[in-house]
Amino acid sequence: MRIMIVTDQYPPMVGGVPSVTHGLAVDFAERGHQVWVVAPSYGARDVRRIEQNVRVYRFSSFEWPTYKDLRIPFLPFMPVRNLIKRSDPDIIHIHSPIVLGNIAQLLAGGLRKPVIATNHYLPINLSRSLGSDPFLGKHFNNITYSYLISFCNRCEYVTAPTQTALNLLYEHGLRAPAAPISNGVDLKTYSPGPRDPEVLRRFGLPEDRPLILHVNRLSEEKRIDVLLDAMVKLKSNAHVALVSSGPAEAELREQVEQLQIGDRVSFLGFVRDADLLALRRSADLFVIPSEADLQSLATMEAMACGLPVIAANAYALPELVHNGENGFLFQPGDSDELAHDIDIILGDAQLRAHMGSESLRIISHHDRVKVLDEWEILYHRLSFEFKDTRERHLRQRMKNRQQGYKPRAEQISTTRTTRQRRMQRTGDLKLDQPDPSYFDL
Incomplete structure (x- = not known):
């Protein structure tokens, strides 16, 4: 498969989300998938290179003022769009709902790519001072969840690492298909051993x-x-x-x-x-x-x-x-x-x-192996369902055209053109004059 992972947190940043996103990218590459990672750079220049068989694209950014080490990119709409078109991913997996994730989601709709979002965030993670404030905290949490749920409901599928995390999304209005999928742990690497x-x-x-x-x-x-x-x-x-x-x-x-x-x-x-x-x-x-x-x-x-x-x-x-x-x-x-x-x-x-x-x-x-299997099954299913739905819509559209049916927008356009030509022939209307009856359609 062709997989694109979009995240605002990726090594060399240290933490849970960078570890999870890096682990997914590398493990999928080792399984033979083609993997692209979209992440912030650590300076004013875009950086592109292959890291452990993963194509990593980093876009210029600045540091988030309330969270040291978190980088915010400078809205790279066109570069990300061009990358999606060139890489043609079967699935786009977003791990950050803010800048890069928002850009990728907006572009994915127009480019007809299925999107999975995984939520790793609590409001207090975004701004500790506001999230914990006894007076402003509730309003800040509501605003944050309102944005987060709006983002998630526009995705084809939503996951969270635990049922608790997923329930928080449901409580705030999540309607998109969803399931908990653990971040997983590599049990071959992490195992008991003697004291050192x-x-x-x-x-x-x-x-x-x-x-x-x-x-x-x-x-x-x-x-x-x-x-x-x-x-x-x-x-x-x-x-x-x-x-x-x-x-x-x-x-x-x-x-x-x-x-x-x-x-x-x-x-x-x-x-x-x-x-x-x-x-x-x-x-x-x-x-x-x-x-x-x-x-x-x-x-x-x-x-x-x-x-x-x-x-x-x-x-x-x-x-x-x-x-x-x-x-x-x-x-x-x-x-x-x-x-x-x-x-x-x-x-x-x-x-x-x-x-x-x-x-x-x-x-x-x-176990990390079981978790990767879950992701692969989900990726394949969503990619297939998304393509199948597109093909069915295209077939239905072609059938409608063959039967003489036109979508309402085309009906309006055709009706307007026909009226203009008829009135022009009778001398009642010039082409550059609006037909008042058009606005009644």
């Missing part, structure tokens, strides 16, 4: 204490502050490693100093994949206190490495973390409950092993 003392030493992490791992963007809605508050209340002598960076890092470092827990917290920043895999295998527990995740790739990868998980009982996290089975769910923002749950798991090796096994069982349903 060398990687612990390299990152300055203790080898003789329980290790809590957190991997997520350091931003306000991820609520890492709750995890730091919980560290003060622990009975166990655990250490937490925070992987990634983000706009809230300075505030979090200040919080660590105020709580005087610098010897129990490590900010590791960006960690390359090989080291991060070793860190997961060396950790005892994964914690995610986030209140803004429609799935969580980081949680899925931790589960695939056999870790028990403690998560906030918010949005889609309960679809991955089953309370009392592969971990615990705690009330969002409640650091006392989080500390209590951490102590229970770290204090019981047998429970920890059981919950880790349950994580492996639950995550097996999100």
Whole structure:
């Protein structure tokens, strides 16, 4: 198949959506499909090159003011239109509903291409300050969802990574055909393994204490502050490693100093994949206190490495973390409950092993191979149905023409021309004069 993926977030940007879109593009290319990616560049010039057998087209952009690292392109209507015409994709898969996705959707209609949209966003992801404001937040959410639902309802099909995420769209008026399709996780890459003392030493992490791992963007809605508050209340002598960076890092470092827990917290920043895999295998527990995740790739990868998980009982996290089975769910923002749950798991090796096994069982349903199969089936079906519908409409149009039927627009045009010619012959009307009766049609 010929597949076009349109996204505002793509590597080298770091995060869940860039990982998902890059993974889809590369995996489809490895399966023998022709893949084009439309994404923002990181400067004022358009860039075109082949990356891992994927044709990547990057268009000039500027940085989104309320979201560091998110790029917004300079409305490349004609270049995107020309690219769609040249590449002639069987399906256009949009992962961003803002600039590039909106352009691709508008052009796809005129160029008769089927469009799938996958929603990865919550309003708070677009603007944290507005989305969380107690007065403006509700109106901002309503406006954001109004735009998002309008965008989705113009697509041939809509997906979201979890049923929770899809239900949010239904609650706000989604009418397009839709289904949840997981982001998936590569179970061949992410799997349990032995503890790696060398990687612990390299990152300055203790080898003789329980290790809590957190991997997520350091931003306000991820609520890492709750995890730091919980560290003060622990009975166990655990250490937490925070992987990634983000706009809230300075505030979090200040919080660590105020709580005087610098010897129990490590900010590791960006960690390359090989080291991060070793860190997961060396950790005892994964914690995610986030209140803004429609799935969580980081949680899925931790589960695939056999870790028990403690998560906030918010949005889609309960679809991955089953309370009392592969971990615990705690009330969002409640650091006392989080500390209590951490102590229970770290204090019981047998429970920890059981919950880790349950994580492996639950995550097996999100195997990347199964997810790619789902996408391929959906792509083929929609492409076939779209082409079949077009052909049936064309055949019906030809049949109507042969039977003398004309669409209303052609009837109006023909009627107007006939009247003009008849009146011109009788001298009642010149061709450049309007016929008042025309406007009554």
